[in-house]
Amino acid sequence: MEMVYSLFGLVDSFTWxxxxxxxxxxxxxxxxLMTGFVQFEFFGRMFRVLSSKNQSADPNAISSRAALLVSVGGRVGGGNIAGVAVAITLGGPGALFWMWAVALLGMATSLVEASLAQLYKRSNGxxxxxxxxxxYIIHGLGVEYKWLAVFYAICLMAAFAFGFNxxxxxTFAGAIDESMGVDRLWSGVLLAILTCFIVYGGIRRIAKAADVIIPIMAFIYIGLALFVIAVNITAVPGVLWSIVANAFGLEQAVGGGVGAALAQGLRRGLFSNEAGLGSTPNVAATADVRHPISQGITQSFSVFIDTMIICSCTAFIILLSPVYQPGAEGIDGIVLTQQSLVASVGNxxxxFLTFAILLFAFSSIIYNYYLGETALKVLTKNVTALHLLRLAVVAVVFLGATAPGATAVFFFSDPLMGVLAxxxxxxxMMLFPTALRLLRDFRAQLKAGVARPVFDPAxxxxxxxxxxxxxxxxxxEHKASIQK
Structure with missing residues (x-):
């Protein structure tokens, strides 16, 4: 077993x-650079996904907004609460600046990978x-690369469906235990039942659950953060200055200075927004849209929501409270966020934070399961295998909730995520010329006056x-619009 630990430790060092x-x-x-700052060019179009006018006309299809919410539910998790707190503790306020920077770059990466996922998606009938x-490995690079796709699928299933779940x-059981004193066994049973209900409904039920859970989760958390900012509005300019100053070494909040801020901000930002890691394209491919670039723009918006909004909420909750002391040790993670919130608005x-954590955890679980299901379909179409996967995911969720030390068994998750990336x-990178070709087609239609560009396989x-x-x-409908 020691050899296995060493092997995955080596993989983790090589990747992350x-x-x-x-x-x-x-x-x-x-x-x-190569796309001409596409994430800024189409920033305004990102918000169109929130309008019902731009949704699929097929009631059985997964809409662009539903796919967005599922991916947001996966990206937004404990890392947005605990991870940001750790980044600030170890890297100082400047870590947030570098999280913003890496998110702006990640928006372009996410657009490309999601567009390719849409281009090479397959119909389930x-x-x-x-x-x-x-x-896109099999159909874009060629069947001779199928071995790489199989390798990818195995890593995806192991890391997300099992490890991260x-x-x-x-996280789910621990939050309930600490705030309400509910035994892990009962919260584990509840979570297992909810997970079972969702995963046996397939992607449609997952999308419907996300359509309810994610907006509630986001509005509650953003609302709390805005309240904290309003209560401490006079301190906001000072916090903004400390974020920028610490990021460039104009003031040192922790040991390591600008280096610590840069390292923590980049690592936590990349891990949180998942741009380029190859996980969210699996969800992007489920959407029924008119053009691959349209969903690429939507998934780019998902990165913006994760980092520029949710992670920033956590950071301001911490930095505007008297609990956070630069360079101090002893309080970090969820505890730091929780105590900071209590100090600003009361016990x-x-x-409310516990409720948000529960929603974050549950939304991530159903997202992680779907990634596992997608991976399984690459390996086999056997229905029995699908049922075994669903039962295994429910069991893993229950195990992780009831046995605090059980998560140590899944030490391989982070290294495998690095391999996936x-x-x-x-x-x-190999398919990037194809992505640019899609982008040129999209831009050409916009230039020709087409409000909603359409992808024509011909x-x-x-x-x-x-x-x-x-x-x-x-x-x-499309033929009629062309004739006009």
């Missing part, structure tokens, strides 16, 4: 330790679609595209 973060940053800069990195179960707020980055006949996944291109 020194190679992955620079690669993600460099690739983010490269995509941003019932109005829903599936896809992701495994699909055990951690989320642990009642800790129960390297495989995904290699694939999208114009990309040289690519392995599933034409049945793009029904709008041959619809009477």
């Amino acid at each position: 330790g020194w190679s992955l973060i620079p690669i993600l940053i460099i690739f983010g800069v490269f995509i941003t 019932d109005g829903t679609y599936r896809g992701g990195p495994a699909a 055990a951690f989320q179960g642990n 009642w707020s800790q129960y 390297l495989v995904n980055l290699m694939a999208i 114009r990309f006949a040289d690519l392995d595209v599933d034409t049945s996944a793009w029904p709008f291109a041959t619809s009477e």
